Amino acid sequence: MRTVVCVKEVLDPDAVGAYAVSGHLEIGDDAKTLTQTTIPRLMNAYDEQAIEAALRLRDGGADTTVCAVSVGADTTATLRHAFSLGVDEVVAISPPAGVEVDCHVVAALLAAFVRDRGADLVLTGRQASDDDQGVVPALVGEALAMPVVTIARAVDVDGTKVTVTRVTPDGDEVAETELPAVVTVSSELGEPRYPNVKMKMAARKVTPEVVAPSDLSVPDGGLQPLLRLERQWVPAVAGECEILEADSAAALADLLIDRLVDDKTLQAGGGRP
Amino acid sequence: MTAPVIVCSTGTEAPEEAEATLTLGRKVAAASGTDVRWLLLGAAPDGYADVARRHGVAAVDIAGGDGIDEGDADVLVAAVARYWERSPGQVLVFAQTFSTRDIAPRVAARIGAAVVTNAVDVDAGGDAGLEVSAAAFGGDTRVLYAVTPGVACVVTLQPNAIEPTAADGTAPEPAVEKLDLDLSGVVRGVRVVEAARSDGPRLEDADVIVAGGRGLKSAENYQLVVELAALLGGMAGASRPIVDDGWIDSAHQVGLTGKITRPALYVAAGISGATQHVVGCTAAKTLVAINTDADASIFRHARYGIVGDCLEILPELIRSARDRGVRR
Numbered sequence: 011m012r013t014v015v016c017v018k019e020v021l022d023p024d025a026v027g028a029y030a031v032s033g034h035l036e037i038g039d040d041a042k043t044l045t046q047t048t049i050p051r052l053m054n055a056y057d058e059q060a061i062e063a064a065l066r067l068r069d070g071g072a073d074t075t076v077c078a079v080s081v082g083a084d085t086t087a088t089l090r091h092a093f094s095l096g097v098d099e100v101v102a103i104s105p106p107a108g109v110e111v112d113c114h115v116v117a118a119l120l121a122a123f124v125r126d127r128g129a130d131l132v133l134t135g136r137q138a139s140d141d142d143q144g145v146v147p148a149l150v151g152e153a154l155a156m157p158v159v160t161i162a163r164a165v166d167v168d169g170t171k172v173t174v175t176r177v178t179p180d181g182d183e184v185a186e187t188e189l190p191a192v193v194t195v196s197s198e199l200g201e202p203r204y205p206n207v208k209m210k211m212a213a214r215k216v217t218p219e220v221v222a223p224s225d226l227s228v229p230d231g232g233l234q235p236l237l238r239l240e241r242q243w244v245p246a247v248a249g250e251c252e253i254l255e256a257d258s259a260a261a262l263a264d265l266l267i268d269r270l271v272d273d274k275t276l277q278a279g280g281g282r283p
Numbered sequence: 284m285t286a287p288v289i290v291c292s293t294g295t296e297a298p299e300e301a302e303a304t305l306t307l308g309r310k311v312a313a314a315s316g317t318d319v320r321w322l323l324l325g326a327a328p329d330g331y332a333d334v335a336r337r338h339g340v341a342a343v344d345i346a347g348g349d350g351i352d353e354g355d356a357d358v359l360v361a362a363v364a365r366y367w368e369r370s371p372g373q374v375l376v377f378a379q380t381f382s383t384r385d386i387a388p389r390v391a392a393r394i395g396a397a398v399v400t401n402a403v404d405v406d407a408g409g410d411a412g413l414e415v416s417a418a419a420f421g422g423d424t425r426v427l428y429a430v431t432p433g434v435a436c437v438v439t440l441q442p443n444a445i446e447p448t449a450a451d452g453t454a455p456e457p458a459v460e461k462l463d464l465d466l467s468g469v470v471r472g473v474r475v476v477e478a479a480r481s482d483g484p485r486l487e488d489a490d491v492i493v494a495g496g497r498g499l500k501s502a503e504n505y506q507l508v509v510e511l512a513a514l515l516g517g518m519a520g521a522s523r524p525i526v527d528d529g530w531i532d533s534a535h536q537v538g539l540t541g542k543i544t545r546p547a548l549y550v551a552a553g554i555s556g557a558t559q560h561v562v563g564c565t566a567a568k569t570l571v572a573i574n575t576d577a578d579a580s581i582f583r584h585a586r587y588g589i590v591g592d593c594l595e596i597l598p599e600l601i602r603s604a605r606d607r608g609v610r611r
Contacts, residue, residue: 023420023421023423026420026423026424027420027421027423027557027558030420030423030424031423031580035423035424042426044424112397113398114397114398117392139420139421140419140420141419141426142400142401142418142419142420142421143398143399143400143401143417144384144388144400145387145388145391145398145400148385148388148389148392149388149389149391149392149398151389152388152389152392152393153392157357157472157473158356158385158389159473160384160385161381173476176479177533178381178479179381179533179534179536179541179542180479180480180534181479181480181532181533181534182477182479182533183475183477183478183479184475184476184477185473185474185475185476186473186474186476187472187473187474188472191472196540197527198526198527198533234431235431236396236397236430236431236434236436237397237399237415237428237429237430237431238428238429238431239426239427239428240411240414240427240428240429241426241427242419242424242425242426242427243424243425244423244424244425245418245422245424245425247583247584249582249583249584250586251572251582251583251584251585251586251587251588252586252587252588253577253582253588253589253590254587254588254589259591259592259595259596259598259599260599260602260603262589262591262596262599263596263599263600263602263603264599264603266571266587266589266600266603267600267603267604267607267609269587270548270569270571270587270609271607271609273569275547275548275568275569275611276515276548276609276610276611277609277610277611278607278608278609279607279608279609279610
């Protein structure tokens with residue numbers, strides 16, 4: 011069996027958030043690129059959990075190889091990290107020249123890679139923590155006519171059947187489908203493993219295989235983006251918060267209850283019987 | 284005439300969110316000189332005809348039947364794609380829910396359209412053509428996407444992004460048609476072997492929610508949140524990190540990846556206010572924030588704030604609420 015995990019390199023969303031909230035996020039002259047070099051680039055955390063799900067399958071006795079694939083101009087660091095976690099194969103798909111790649115182009119490239127090289131199971135994160143779109147897995151599944159099962163906290167394979175425990179707003183749902191399939195993984199899968207020193211050292215010497223779009227059987231028109239990012243900005247929030255002040259926790263609590271009764275959010279009752 | 288704007292409701296969205304998508308649809312249709320068609324999948328909600336008239340919808344198309352009514356994703360995707368074949372539009376708008384987030388990109392792939400999730404606005408009719416604004420980085424930034432000219436776009440509208448408003452003036456009665464989409468050949472590829480259990484009261488319907496976050500410092504202290512919620516006749520909510528940490532199960536999670544709530548009172552205790560959480564509680568009529576960090580983002584969304592340790596404040600709130608017998 012072959013498992014392909016699609017991974018994306020992103021700007022650290024916590025660092026972006028910290029700069030955004032403090033009003034110090036820098037956006038380039040093109041009005042859309044986040045330019046601060048102090049923001050680390052790392053593997054999308056959900057994709058790291060997808061790798062973890064693949065490795066747990068292998069650790070659990072599934073006879074599978076694990077390939078990590080990423081689309082991007084320079085994904086070496088991210089793919090080396092994938093290797094250090096224990097995947098067998100790392101592949102970088104270079105973006106088509108002169109094209110601003112959107113989710114549709116990324117999905118077309120990943121789908122072509124899976125079609126050409128084969129996969130029984132395609133795993134990826136539920137969404138990327140930069141654009142948060144979460145559409146690439148569904149687009150890949152549709153392009154390959156594979157079933158798509160999203161937001162997994164657990165993934166099990168038994169023969170040609172994959173069983174997925176999904177995290178839904180109403181609690182866990184268990185769904186199953188036949189391989190080949192696309193499954194997206196959520197943070198509820200649990201902490202991904204850390205690479206050990208030996209694997210880290212080994213990963214430094216690994217050079218990902220580079221695949222050009224022309225090496226892949228992308229259908230006609232598949233490399234034409236349907237969306238172009240025009241602008242990016244930090245949204246303004248209108249604050250009208252009254253900060254309550256009093257000299258003790260008890261007085262603060264009483265003051266808050268007063269306010270909530272005065273504005274009729276709460277109703278005062280008869281008090282303690 | 285330009286192809287219409289199609290708004291699709293699946294019954295998984297709150298009525299307010301269905302109205303928000305109709306409000307957005309009306310704006311886009313007006314800007315591009317076209318109409319709104321409302322596609323209702325599954326059982327049509329009570330009063331849909333009034334809602335349609337209020338929003339100036341030109342036509343209501345209702346499609347139900349086996350698979351659609353159960354909300355099977357494979358069937359819903361096929362149903363919308365088949366609908367689009369007979370009645371194509373320029374924009375297809377869903378209210379974003381757990382379910383529509385899955386089906387929207389698949390529909391886009393089938394009909395050759397672009398797709399944008401977490402959308403907060405759509406503009407049409409300008410020189411730039413169709414443009415979609417969306418939240419990125421968990422809501423910390425906004426992005427604007429331009430859709431390639433001549434390409435249709437599927438969007439899922441983020442909850443609470445748009446205030447639902449009725450159309451001006453009186454609109455004519457919309458044409459209502461019950462569709463019989465042929466879905467006999469649709470393969471259902473995914474079997475649900477154990478459904479999510481959603482018995483008991485739902486956070487989405489709660490009038491009062493007291494929610495806790497990492498500021499509670501330990502799983503045991505979540506009991507304070509539960510106790511205050513019970514005293515006020517409400518329910519207990521949680522931020523994502525403490526659900527991830529296993530302090531409480533995900534049915535309590537409020538936010539973009541959890542529940543979208545609309546209580547009269549929402550108390551956020553020890554929650555910093557990550558945008559992904561705030562999306563799930565900003566529709567509260569009154570939001571109270573308790574946090575040790577005066578710069579915490581949650582205060583930007585709150586009506587009342589207490590800068591302090593929720594572990595000191597919550598027991599006092601429980602005492603004060605009990606002494607005075609306050610309720611909703």
